[in-house]
Amino acid sequence: MVASARPLSSRLGRYELRQPLGKSSLTMTWLAVEAGSGHEVLICMPRAPLTGVAAQIWRQGVQTALRLKHPRIAAAIQVDEQEHWPYIVYERQGLVTLSERLASGAGPTPQECVQWTMDLLDGLAYAHEGGAAHLDIGLHTVVLDNTGKASLLGMAVAAWPPPAAPGAGGKAAGGAIDTEWLNARREAGDRDLLMAGLVLHRLLAAHPALDDPDIASAAERVGREIVRLPWTLPHPVAEPLRAIVNRATDRQPRQRYIGARSLLRALHNWLETSSQESGGPLVLLLDRLNSVGHLPGRPGLARRVARLARMEGQRLDEMVELIVQDPALVCELLRQINAAHFIGHGDGPVSSVRRAVHLMGMQGVQAATQGLRNWPGAIAEGVDGPAAQALANELKTACVAGVAAEILCPPGTDAQEALIAGMFQHLGRLLVLYHFPDEAAQVHRLTLPAPPAEPGGQETPGMIEEAAAYAVLGVDFDSLGLAVARHWGLDEALIHAMRPLSLTSIVRRPDARPDILRASASLANEAIAASRLPAQKQGHAFQLVVQRYGRVLDVDLREIQLALSQARRTVDEGSMEEAARPAAAPVPEAAAGSGE
Numbered sequence: 001m002v003a004s005a006r007p008l009s010s011r012l013g014r015y016e017l018r019q020p021l022g023k024s025s026l027t028m029t030w031l032a033v034e035a036g037s038g039h040e041v042l043i044c045m046p047r048a049p050l051t052g053v054a055a056q057i058w059r060q061g062v063q064t065a066l067r068l069k070h071p072r073i074a075a076a077i078q079v080d081e082q083e084h085w086p087y088i089v090y091e092r093q094g095l096v097t098l099s100e101r102l103a104s105g106a107g108p109t110p111q112e113c114v115q116w117t118m119d120l121l122d123g124l125a126y127a128h129e130g131g132a133a134h135l136d137i138g139l140h141t142v143v144l145d146n147t148g149k150a151s152l153l154g155m156a157v158a159a160w161p162p163p164a165a166p167g168a169g170g171k172a173a174g175g176a177i178d179t180e181w182l183n184a185r186r187e188a189g190d191r192d193l194l195m196a197g198l199v200l201h202r203l204l205a206a207h208p209a210l211d212d213p214d215i216a217s218a219a220e221r222v223g224r225e226i227v228r229l230p231w232t233l234p235h236p237v238a239e240p241l242r243a244i245v246n247r248a249t250d251r252q253p254r255q256r257y258i259g260a261r262s263l264l265r266a267l268h269n270w271l272e273t274s275s276q277e278s279g280g281p282l283v284l285l286l287d288r289l290n291s292v293g294h295l296p297g298r299p300g301l302a303r304r305v306a307r308l309a310r311m312e313g314q315r316l317d318e319m320v321e322l323i324v325q326d327p328a329l330v331c332e333l334l335r336q337i338n339a340a341h342f343i344g345h346g347d348g349p350v351s352s353v354r355r356a357v358h359l360m361g362m363q364g365v366q367a368a369t370q371g372l373r374n375w376p377g378a379i380a381e382g383v384d385g386p387a388a389q390a391l392a393n394e395l396k397t398a399c400v401a402g403v404a405a406e407i408l409c410p411p412g413t414d415a416q417e418a419l420i421a422g423m424f425q426h427l428g429r430l431l432v433l434y435h436f437p438d439e440a441a442q443v444h445r446l447t448l449p450a451p452p453a454e455p456g457g458q459e460t461p462g463m464i465e466e467a468a469a470y471a472v473l474g475v476d477f478d479s480l481g482l483a484v485a486r487h488w489g490l491d492e493a494l495i496h497a498m499r500p501l502s503l504t505s506i507v508r509r510p511d512a513r514p515d516i517l518r519a520s521a522s523l524a525n526e527a528i529a530a531s532r533l534p535a536q537k538q539g540h541a542f543q544l545v546v547q548r549y550g551r552v553l554d555v556d557l558r559e560i561q562l563a564l565s566q567a568r569r570t571v572d573e574g575s576m577e578e579a580a581r582p583a584a585a586p587v588p589e590a591a592a593g594s595g596e
Contacts, residue, residue, distance in 0.1 A: 062157065120150050122264060
């Protein structure tokens, strides 16, 4: 319990309190000096004295925290108590609190705000994994050293929450898990993460969330009230970062980040992608692209291509029709054909499968096929898991989009290039589904509507996919796909066509080749999206598609729907033909090529 002891004196042991550096409703931080030597220290303590069970729980929490050794957790030099006032002492040398830093001059840049938050999340993640929680993250409990790195001060110094003390190792009587203690620990971790988000909000906005300078108090109000980063800020904040901050402080706990490392990863990704020196969004994928390949081949299709390439008198058209049903093989062919040693022979960027096959020959096609990983590639959960199923569905959708764009592109346009454009508008999403399946699942969950807060109420709409990707990855799917395409050296016209047209802008009649490809690909993908809506909404959605593209591409509703049906039939027939063939022996790992 909180003690009704005498007020805090100006002296704690051998330390004289000189100046308060910040406080919340739970804790306070003081600048103090050691009597005699004048040595400066920082002292963190609860806002009220403690006795009985509350004092015992406080000591247990602090002792757990003191065992943590991490560069982003400040090391205590003393823990003591005076007249029921417990306190922790830290070295002052070279450290300033965030509150001191903000009061000293110009506000920090968004990059500095993110880096400081990443530092404290690094320490916080380590603490949570070690069974400790901070309990009161604020401007007075985060300190900066003379290199600009942030650390957590006052681990477990707050007397919140006051759960019943667990048995040894979190076990209750009889050896059973103490669920009350585990739930309290989980709640404390979630609160830490929310408060870290509120600190980042405060740093970026230069104003406290909910107009409440006490972050501990504001954290209690989140849920009953909505926190959103304001539009008027000292420094411009990019949309991906805005989405990350708003998710970290979302009204609904289920929409927030799960664990400090997930928020740390999102901020790290944003910081990497926002830095020109880092290489942009490509840095998120380069290591995995080099180690596990780009995408796994669709089940069986790569084997059929290899078999067809070995046959004498094979037809080019038949080969191309088969290859375009496997986005992984299309990617591998275009990546290889646009490599420097091919371009050095006088051929510019290649953006059609037909031209790639013509230039590479059947041996080149066989080599590219052998470079693919067998399905489902590096997905750890195997063929039947949800990640593999999600990737398989998206690969099929990409194929349908490509064939539909090929059919719908205007006369005089290279239909093969339109096919690649329609397919590659899915490239970023495909890469995330394969290389970051957990993050892809998080993005999908954020797009789903939340159940009503009260019985009979309305669902809360989910986030749009772009904002959800920003919140999880720090970058949207399209930007990732475009970065990888540039890394492969693809034609700039194709890269231009890979970015879908905005749904909120008017579609103009395209004149240049890149714009025609982009419009054809966007038409195909918007038609697919319309066809996936509930039956009662499809009619209106298709009419919107016709309004956007009817005049500019000279198509009508019937032509769009027929193209979609034909594309699905083409892709389905290819899949069924492969499924009807007897299974072949698996390709030995040693023969799988460089993609392995």
